[in-house]
Amino acid sequence: MYVYYNNNPYNRHIDDCVIRAISKATGESWDYVYDKLSDAAREQGVLLDSVEFVENYLDKRYKRTCHYSKTLKEFMNEYPKGTYLVTMEGHITVVIDGILYDTADCSSHRIWCVWEIKD
Secondary structure (H helix, E strand, O other), X not given: OEEEOOOOOOOOOOOOHHHHHHHHHHOOXXXXXXXXXXXXXXXXXXXXXXXXXXXXXXXXXXXXXXXXXXXXXXXXXXXOOOEXXXXXXXXXXXXXXXXXXXXXXXXXXXXEEEEEEOO
């Protein structure tokens, strides 16, 4: 199931999927996550939406598993419970208890890796 979700404080449709997804998955505000990611990226001299930066950032906090042969919908059907950050080509999204929260339905896309968010 897909639910439209955009917690950008100005309701803008911009390339902020990293911030939106992490914010929804962790329950932290968009502004807080933006500041946290910006600070970490600045310390490393990279952009906060760099794939390598995002993967390293998530790896330090959560366990990664990769599912390169599955679509997001297949993953959601296989893992109906839990909170997951999911990467795919050019995008990251969040799935919570089998529901995809994003600004567009990307459930037909092939996924790369998944990080399970545990409290």
